Amino acid sequence: xxxxxxxxxxxxxxxxxxxxxxxxxxxxxxxxxxxxxxxxxxxxxxxxxxxxxxxxxxxxxxxxxxxxxxxxxxxxxxxxxxxxxxxxxxxxxxxxxxxxxxxxxxxxxxxxxxxxxxxxxxxxxxxxxxxxxxxxxxxxxxxxxxxxxxxxxxxxxxxxxxxxxxxxxxxxxxxxxxxxxxxxxxxxxxxxxxxxxxxxxxxxxxxxxxxxxxxxxxxxxxxxxxxxxxxxxxxxxxxxxxxxxxxxxxxxxxxxxxxxxxxxxxxxxxxxxxxxxxxxxxxxxxxxxxxxxxxxxxxxxxxxxxxxxxxxxxxxxxxxxxxxxxxxxxxxxxxxxxxxxxxxxxxxxxxxxxxxxxxxxxxxxxxxxxxxxxxxxxxxxxxxxxxxxxxxxxxxxxxxxxxxxxxxxxxxxxxxxxxxxxxxxxxxxxxxxxx
Amino acid sequence: xxxxxxxxxxxxxxxxxxxxxxxxxxxxxxxxxxxxxxxxxxxxxxxxxxxxxxxxxxxxxxxxxxxxxxxxxxxxxxxxxxxxxxxxxxxxxxxxxxxxxxxxxxxxxxxxxxxxxxxxxxxxxxxxxxxxxxxxxxxxxxxxxxxxxxxxxxxxxxxxxxxxxxxxxxxxxxxxxxxxxxxxxxxxxxxxxxxxxxxxxxxxxxxxxxxxxxxxxxxxxxxxxxxxxxxxxxxxxxxxxxxxxxxxxxxxxxxxxxxxxx
Numbered sequence: 001x002x003x004x005x006x007x008x009x010x011x012x013x014x015x016x017x018x019x020x021x022x023x024x025x026x027x028x029x030x031x032x033x034x035x036x037x038x039x040x041x042x043x044x045x046x047x048x049x050x051x052x053x054x055x056x057x058x059x060x061x062x063x064x065x066x067x068x069x070x071x072x073x074x075x076x077x078x079x080x081x082x083x084x085x086x087x088x089x090x091x092x093x094x095x096x097x098x099x100x101x102x103x104x105x106x107x108x109x110x111x112x113x114x115x116x117x118x119x120x121x122x123x124x125x126x127x128x129x130x131x132x133x134x135x136x137x138x139x140x141x142x143x144x145x146x147x148x149x150x151x152x153x154x155x156x157x158x159x160x161x162x163x164x165x166x167x168x169x170x171x172x173x174x175x176x177x178x179x180x181x182x183x184x185x186x187x188x189x190x191x192x193x194x195x196x197x198x199x200x201x202x203x204x205x206x207x208x209x210x211x212x213x214x215x216x217x218x219x220x221x222x223x224x225x226x227x228x229x230x231x232x233x234x235x236x237x238x239x240x241x242x243x244x245x246x247x248x249x250x251x252x253x254x255x256x257x258x259x260x261x262x263x264x265x266x267x268x269x270x271x272x273x274x275x276x277x278x279x280x281x282x283x284x285x286x287x288x289x290x291x292x293x294x295x296x297x298x299x300x301x302x303x304x305x306x307x308x309x310x311x312x313x314x315x316x317x318x319x320x321x322x323x324x325x326x327x328x329x330x331x332x333x334x335x336x337x338x339x340x341x342x343x344x345x346x347x348x349x350x351x352x353x354x355x356x357x358x359x360x361x362x363x364x365x366x367x368x369x370x371x372x373x374x375x376x377x378x379x380x381x382x383x384x385x386x387x388x389x390x391x392x393x394x395x396x397x398x399x400x401x402x403x404x405x406x407x408x409x410x411x412x413x414x415x416x417x418x419x420x421x422x423x424x425x426x427x428x429x430x431x432x433x434x435x
Numbered sequence: 436x437x438x439x440x441x442x443x444x445x446x447x448x449x450x451x452x453x454x455x456x457x458x459x460x461x462x463x464x465x466x467x468x469x470x471x472x473x474x475x476x477x478x479x480x481x482x483x484x485x486x487x488x489x490x491x492x493x494x495x496x497x498x499x500x501x502x503x504x505x506x507x508x509x510x511x512x513x514x515x516x517x518x519x520x521x522x523x524x525x526x527x528x529x530x531x532x533x534x535x536x537x538x539x540x541x542x543x544x545x546x547x548x549x550x551x552x553x554x555x556x557x558x559x560x561x562x563x564x565x566x567x568x569x570x571x572x573x574x575x576x577x578x579x580x581x582x583x584x585x586x587x588x589x590x591x592x593x594x595x596x597x598x599x600x601x602x603x604x605x606x607x608x609x610x611x612x613x614x615x616x617x618x619x620x621x622x623x624x625x626x627x628x629x630x631x632x633x634x635x636x637x638x639x640x641x642x643x644x645x646x647x648x649x650x651x652x653x654x655x656x657x658x659x660x661x662x663x664x665x666x667x668x669x670x671x672x673x674x675x676x677x678x679x680x681x682x683x684x685x686x687x688x689x690x691x692x693x694x695x696x697x
Contacts, residue, residue, distance in 0.1 A: 381531075382494070382495075383531050384531050384533050386493055386494065386515060386531075387527070387530070387531035387533070388533075388541075388545075389492075389514070389515040389516045389519070390491050390492070390493075390515050390516075390518075390519055390524075390525055390527075391519055391541075391545035391548075391549075391601060391605065392516050392519040392520050392545050392548040392549040392552065392605065393516055393544060393545060393548055394516050394548075395514070395516070397544070397548070398516075401536055401541075401544070402533070402536070404535075405533065405534065405535030405536045405584075406535060408535045409534065409535045412535075
């Protein structure tokens with residue numbers, strides 16, 4: 001069976017040659033079919049919609065992306081540089097296709113599974129079924145629907161009840177081919193009392209123009225602890241639209257750190273839902289962009305149950321004629337009493353042409369809650385600059401140091417030391433004016 | 436220590452300073468020779484801090500008249516960083532917090548920058564660590580302050596010690612200490628004052644801007660100046676500070692007005 005004709009030529013191109021999988025797991029086929037239906041029905045978002053008001057994806061819709069061809073994959077030496085030394089278990093996908101020869105999952109303790117979805121569906125279908133394509137809503141998001149109907153494979157991490165994965169797991173999605181679209185997918189399930197650290201990483205080899213439409217789902221069981229780093233460092237010609245949906249059970253703790261460095265246009269949607277009482281979330285973000293980049297971060301912190309806590313710090317460092325967008329929605333549902341939530345949006349503009357749109361959005365339907373938010377947009381603090389100059393530092397050196405410090409606040413909290421070091425160097429290299 | 440033959444470190448002539456368009460300093464004359472300690476006292480709002488900040492080159496403090504020579508050169512022609520490299524140091528009344536910049540990194544950067552400008556030897560992180568710990572001992576400072584962000588979350592007293600630590604590291608020829616005594620308890624005051632005295636020497640000058648006399652028990656001034664309405668209206672020796680402590684500022688003002696009227 002081939003796909004029905006899409007209404008929008010852009011979506012039509014993305015679905016061209018799409019075939020509904022035969023055989024395999026029936027519940028998954030059903031979800032893919034439903035997603036296909038939605039992909040055909042949903043309109044391509046425009047700036048007329050509130051959720052996309054500041055993010056014009058017209059340049060993306062003008063390109064007719066095809067599927068990646070089967071080509072020789074990059075040698076391990078070229079890929080190794082992107083793998084954090086701590087991440088002894090890692091999964092590498094090249095243009096959306098799992099690359100077993102570039103991946104490693106040996107030596108994991110009992111109760112920790114790190115593999116690709118196709119393999120996991122044979123052994124862990126009962127664990128996957130309640131979560132896969134259940135948390136990320138393809139019903140209303142075009143790009144989630146596109147990803148879900150294309151879902152063939154992906155990364156799968158499962159931590160059994162009360163088990164801990166001792167080292168971070170890195171999932172590296174590499175893009176290598178110009179003019180192609182890929183649909184990276186990841187599912188992380190931490191059962192009750194389990195703990196793990198995940199690094200989700202997007203990299204382009206070369207300056208190819210490609211499109212990444214990614215979906216990640218995270219399910220944290222009762223009292224589970226998940227630390228999640230998302231690193232988007234694709235090339236400056238790439239388009240990247242990603243959704244991460246995290247579902248937290250009672251007393252679960254989820255820490256998310258999103259670092260956005262790459263892509264011509266990027267959009268990161270992060271939806272965190274506290275399905276159980278007493279869940280805790282930290283949502284940090286840093287967008288470091290310049291040139292003509294556009295980086296949009298939309299987060300939803302959904303306090304659906306009582307006694308939840310959330311802390312959010314989102315920072316943007318914007319240079320050149322780049323444009324950063326932040327929309328942080330905090331939802332406190334009826335009955336979610338004793339919610340304790342704080343959101344901060346801090347933005348640093350490094351040039352006259354740089355711009356940022358930041359919007360806190362609080363929807364509170366409970367009366368006994370603590371919710372704070374704050375946003376600042378500006379240049380460097382002049383008192384700080386003067387203080388440093390009064391100690392002999394040049395204007396440029398003082399500004400460089402303060403800019404670096406601004407980004408370091410988010411980076412220093414990443415749970416993987418080698419990434420902290422690497423990203424600090426990136427911030428230095430990208431923000432430091434010549435002295 | 437007064438020596439009539441000593442070099443003039445700082446020569447201020449008719450200095451006027453505006454803040455947000457309002458003239459706060461209305462004509463200050465002050466000469467500081469090498470080896471001397473000057474205290475600039477006066478009631479709140481008399482222009483003491485504005486005078487100090489203008490000397491350091493704060494961009495919000497606009498010099499609207501007069502001249503300042505530092506070691507024979509035009510100080511006002513230099514940007515703040517070059518004033519610091521030339522040997523001028525301002526101890527801030529309210530030291531600025533800089534989250535995300537490690538104190539140890541900041542101190543070393545400042546030290547090496549100033550050393551390089553003066554043709555001195557720069558220190559690598561290990562050498563500097565030894566050097567700064569020595570200086571911290573003299574100020575009774577916990578080395579833990581090296582691993583924290585600059586002034587971030589420091590108490591008032593800790594911030595002031597950190598200022599004097601910077602002074603000790605940068606080894607200025609002229610230190611202007613703006614209300615360094617405020618926010619210090621008596622023990623901290625003694626430690627900070629001892630720190631200042633150690634840095635002071637025959638070739639150097641100190642200007643203490645202060646509201647109270649108590650710091651002058653530890654750092655004995657050669658001259659005491661009273662500032663009011665943006666100018667110096669009386670100058671005396673160290674005994675003037677004690678008199679001000681006992682009698683307040685009003686009598687100086689009255690005396691000045693009577694003189695002006697005459």
